[in-house]
Amino acid sequence: MNAMSSRKFIMFGLAPALLIYGLFVFVPVVWSAYYGFFNWSGFGDKQYIGLANYTEIIHDSTFWRSLKNNIIFVLAAVFGQVPIALALAVILHKNTWMQRFLRSAIFLPMVMSTVVIGMVWQYIYHPQIGILNFLLDAVGLSAWKLNWLSDSGIAIYSLIPPLIWSFVGLYLIIFSSALQNIPGEIHDAAELDGAIGWRRLAYISLPMIWTTVQVAIVLCISGSLKSFDLVYIMTRGGPAHATELLATYMYNSTFTSYRYGYGSAISTMIVLISLVLIGTSQWLTSRKSRSQ
């Protein structure tokens, strides 16, 4: 092939991808950092206010509460989803119909829209008609009945079961396929050396799938920072910001309070925070794997 035509092909072929991706993913990220320097209601003139939005964020208790809630989500995902999924993957290792059925069932929420998942759990938690409170009544634990989503002290924790429920299947399948990729000879050799049961898991299986665990942790972190839909549907970030996440706070600041500049500044913080968290997790987990 001649060099000229292939150069044209390269430019022409990459152009649409670069254009769409650049315009709708990359430019907005840069722009939100820029809009963050303005006081703007979304209509009319923008007023340049320098770093005022960013310094306001630093002193904004709701922002810190959102970040704390996001971190609760990250921790619930990393220390809830990952171990549960890992345990399930180890237990559901075989391909009997029962194990296949359970794997498929646990994965099912992954193909459903978060809107429906959020609404179903809203019903489960409903103080009057919710089955959770009915269940507590039925087993004689009426005293434990709560306003699961409208009690500001517990609302954020009420969101954790639906979070785990909807994503654990993803990690289960990731870990299952990683475990299946371990060559059988390694297990045979380990068995000869007396490494069976939990010892085999700790010394053979887990180290061999450690890269996958690292990937799962990154997915957990970025996934938790992306959880907007579930919280928006179930609580709108309320009551009184008790379940506010960075994304819902950004949404509420922008589209409920009409503070576009402030919302943009929060958007920029979300990008920065997610890069920092992912970087830190990579550093921590790779240190751990080196020491093993």
Place this chain on the structure above:
Amino acid sequence: MSGLLGRSKPIIFWTILMVYGIFTLYPFFWLIVSAFKTNEDFYSHPFGLPAQWNMANFSRAWETAKLDTAFANSLIVSIGSLVLTLFIGALASFILSRFQFRLKAAVFAFFVVGMLIPIHSTLVPLFILMKQISLLNTYWALILPYTAFALPTAIFVLSAYLMSFPREIEEASFIDGTGLWGLFFRIILPMSLPALSTVTILSFLHAWNDFSFALVFISKTSLKTLPLSIANFSDGYQTDYGLTLAAMVLSVLPTIILYLVFQEQVMKGMTAGAVKG
């Protein structure tokens, strides 16, 4: 495996599993069964089966929630962004994996970074951009961002797959006199079918289930997608439980049926790229 579970404790394991299985499936069971109930039935027997299997909820929900429009809109934006993602993504991956040029590594890194950008951080600037170029309340307001956010994963998955093809493919096709486009359409695309189907599942489900972009970019009733319509509908018909639940069941039925048919493929496809051996 028998070593792992031990021979004495399988009952405990299976009990835990059954409890977990029930925990997983009960919300689905409850959703589907309750959708058949009347309001009184719903209040008085929250756990039980419906006193009467009330089919009318479904037809009423279909009409009241205008689900036909919502389905059509969801199909248009999902298939639109899917076609764009597959074509544009495959073309870019073909170039990134089979050609040598300056800045290649930089272009690849540029795309892959996109997988780490939280979607919602772009909502505000994208809303402003869409407003300025008058795309708010059009199908393009969803098709273009869905495509843009699907591209990083698509390029990641497809390039990895294309990388494994032997060099001789190009040589053989040039000797046969096929041009670059011919090579792409007649050889590369058909050979990448497994990777393309992974990308299809990922991008389709993402577009079909997305809520946040639709929430911000679409306010016109006639353009609302399924998740958005369902969310709005439940706000309006909060106390008609059977009706709302029936609308929810109808809206998730297509993806659940597709999942039951293509299970293995869906599960593998969704997790592609996460397992590195």
